[in-house]
Amino acid sequence: QQQVKQSPQSLIVQKGGISIINCAYENTAFDYFPWYQQFPGKGPALLIAIRPDVSEKKEGRFTISFNKSAKQFSLHIMDSQPGDSATYFCAASSRTGTASKLTFGTGTRLQVTL
Amino acid sequence: DVKVTQSSRYLVKRTGEKVFLECVQDMDHENMFWYRQDPGLGLRLIYFSYDVKMKEKGDIPEGYSVSREKKERFSLILESASTNQTSMYLCASSPHSPKLAGVLGEQYFGPGTRLTVT
Numbered sequence: 001q002q003q004v005k006q007s008p009q010s011l012i013v014q015k016g017g018i019s020i021i022n023c024a025y026e027n028t029a030f031d032y033f034p035w036y037q038q039f040p041g042k043g044p045a046l047l048i049a050i051r052p053d054v055s056e057k058k059e060g061r062f063t064i065s066f067n068k069s070a071k072q073f074s075l076h077i078m079d080s081q082p083g084d085s086a087t088y089f090c091a092a093s094s095r096t097g098t099a100s101k102l103t104f105g106t107g108t109r110l111q112v113t114l
Numbered sequence: 115d116v117k118v119t120q121s122s123r124y125l126v127k128r129t130g131e132k133v134f135l136e137c138v139q140d141m142d143h144e145n146m147f148w149y150r151q152d153p154g155l156g157l158r159l160i161y162f163s164y165d166v167k168m169k170e171k172g173d174i175p176e177g178y179s180v181s182r183e184k185k186e187r188f189s190l191i192l193e194s195a196s197t198n199q200t201s202m203y204l205c206a207s208s209p210h211s212p213k214l215a216g217v218l219g220e221q222y223f224g225p226g227t228r229l230t231v232t
Contacts, residue, residue: 009154034220043118043204043223044157089156099145099164100208101172102221106156 003027004092006105013112019077021108023090026071030092032100035064035075038087038107047088048075080112117141118224120205126230133192135227137205144210146188147221148172148180151202163188164210195231203227 005024013019023033034049050057050064050073057064063076077084090105121136139146147162149172159172161180169180177199181189188207192199206221 006156041225043206043225045223046220049220096170097164099162099170099210100221101159101162102157103159103173104149104157106154 032093120224135190139207143207147206
């Protein structure tokens with residue numbers, strides 16, 4: 001079963017608009033929630049991340065909103081640009097010994113049009 | 115900069131062949147991971163290793179095995195490739211201590227190997 005559910009599967013936003021991607025999780029043992037960005041032909045790269053004791057984190061045009069009671073979190077991209085066109089994955093981390101395991105959502109393909 | 119390299123970008127193999135995918139990282143990371151990426155399914159963890167010669171099953175280990183003989187190298191093995199193993203395979207690494215990572219739990223990914231089994 002999918003432990004981290006992500007929506008929408010694809011998203012088209014006009015340049016300058018706001019892109020919003022939503023994720024929900026079930027496992028309360030998750031202790032860290034990163035977002036990864038993947039461009040075609042590349043591996044995913046960390047974009048921004050949040051701990052569950054924080055409700056919001058902002059880095060430039062990217063903001064994570066986190067609702068612990070609802071077990072939901074979302075990525076907002078303000079003033080979306082064509083260079084933001086990529087696939088975005090939410091993830092949830094859990095500790096296994098000395099490693100942090102990531103459980104990924106199914107991904108959202110974002111296209112920002114001119 | 116962390117660099118994770120994978121031996122091939124594209125690979126075509128026949129059903130029943132034994133397939134080796136190699137991954138090398140240059141940042142002295144203790145943890146290494148193998149994922150497969152499929153459209154609509156995201157990234158799914160196959161195996162990971164937290165130390166040399168140590169391995170743990172991920173969420174979808176069936177049909178795969180791994181080998182970690184050196185700290186910098188993690189191999190994924192398909193003992194007898196099948197068509198349902200056609201996929202993009204991604205390797206990642208991360209350090210043990212969160213103090214050493216830029217962000218807790220950050221994993222650094224290679225560019226991926228697109229494997230086609232015919």
